[in-house]
Amino acid sequence: MKIAIFEDNAKFRESLECIIATTDDMELCGSFEDTHRLQQRIQALQPDVVLMDINIPGKNGIDAVQEIKEHFPAVQVCMQTVFEDNDKVFASLCAGASGYILKNTAPDKVLQAIREVAGGGAFFTPSIAKKILNNFQQQPEKAEYIRLTEKEKEVLKHLVDGLSYKMIADKVSVSFHTIHSHVKNVYEKLHVNSKGEAVAKAIRNKLV
Amino acid sequence: MKIAIFEDNAKFRESLECIIATTDDMELCGSFEDTHRLQQRIQALQPDVVLMDINIPGKNGIDAVQEIKEHFPAVQVCMQTVFEDNDKVFASLCAGASGYILKNTAPDKVLQAIREVAGGGAFFTPSIAKKILNNFQQQPEKAEYIRLTEKEKEVLKHLVDGLSYKMIADKVSVSFHTIHSHVKNVYEKLHVNSKGEAVAKAIRNKLV
DNA sequence: TCCGGCATCACCCGAATTGGCGATTTGGTT
DNA sequence: AACCAAATCGCCAATTCGGGTGATGCCGGA
Secondary structure: EEEEEEEEOOHHHHHHHHHHOOOOEEEEEEOOOOOHHHHHHHHHHHHOOEOOOOOOOOHHHHHHOOOOOOOOOOEEEEEEEEEHHHHHHHHHHHOOEEEEOOOOHHHHHHHHHHHHHOOOOEOHHHHHHHHHHHHOOOOOOOOOOOOOOOHHHHHHHHHOOOOOOHHHHHHHHHHHHHHHHHHHHHHHHHOOOOOHHHHHHHHHOOOO | OEEEOOOHHHHHHHHHHHHHHHOOOOOEEEOOOOOOHHHHHHHHOOOOOOOOOOOOOOOHHHHHHHHHHHHOOOEEEEEOOOOOOOHHHHHHHHHHHOOEEEEEOOOOHHHHHHHHHHHOOOOHHHHHHHHHHHHHOOOOOOOOOOOOOOHHHHHHHHHHHOOOOHHHHHHHHHHHHHHHHHHHHHHHHHOOHHHHHHHHHHHHOOOO
């Protein structure tokens, strides 16, 4: 697993280098104090995971993430910073970062974060996770939990994709009438009575 | 730190009990296989953290979380389940859960999750964190400008609300045929050919 | 001034959707 | 064994939708 570091603070960068270098399943493939020639560096090193500071000379860390994900979508990026301002956190995540850890994070947690993002997962330090959570809970959306069966969810997904009853029936290998029946049940449970409302509610309640 | 468990699977509940009981800084103050008399139980036990299963007899786990947070906002809840469907995850978080861990989570991670949520933080297993992350990152890759006219946008809004052509015609005080015509134009511009797709695209591209 | 985009209205037709009435067979819980 | 929810299938009627092919004005930019 190849790791690249972008961090301007020399002491901190060195300690990161040390952590990575002394870990068996990781290889430190690059360590930089600025984001100059970002694409060339990434292209040359082909890292699996990039540790990125937010306050870094050259291009700032958030823009750097965006650039990396745009040109090298397979590269996973983990933000590594002292800041936990809401705007920086959310901007980083929207830019494509898969992890966000604070600089006071213990070394073993840093390694854990790297492994998680490398494996396609995500990792946040608890205080960051809490911020993200608040973002959900602040929605006044009094989302009653709608208990759809698996079949009903599947049919609903296909409705969202614009398939007709007949096409869904084909795709699920089931009779047209069955789909008909499922759709009716979905409408009932969602308290809607048209496809448009059902699709809208499905997307807004993240049933898809 | 007082922990209460709500989990209907006996074997799994016992293993959780064991994990908690053998941890120095935690005290198992209750363990239940259903959510009956939920408020009385919480009131009597005064737990700091509740581990809650989603599929649990009585009231389902998500509604239970909502009830707990409503009457005992200081109690932190961590979901503990085998499900990772989007709807269950987001419904849980919106209901007030501070953590969401899968049942295959290692014991030390479970303890870590409990400590984090007790301390006012949040904890998600990586795959759940990834789902949450995707919720932020989905959308930017649409540079394709869709220029709808005002009328078309209005008609589209009403379609999203589930109105039929005729109802829209009434609402906008215009002929049914006009609505028909607008809808056809919208379909053409959105490159779709069904109401479902149009509604989905409208919401996802924030045209509404 | 002419052209193109927009809004409006109109007709046709085949297919899809809705809603309401059923039914049987599973699978899991009690 | 009894029960229940879910999944499956069926019929019917009214309405709506999707696609095609028009037409009429109105307005603003070339």
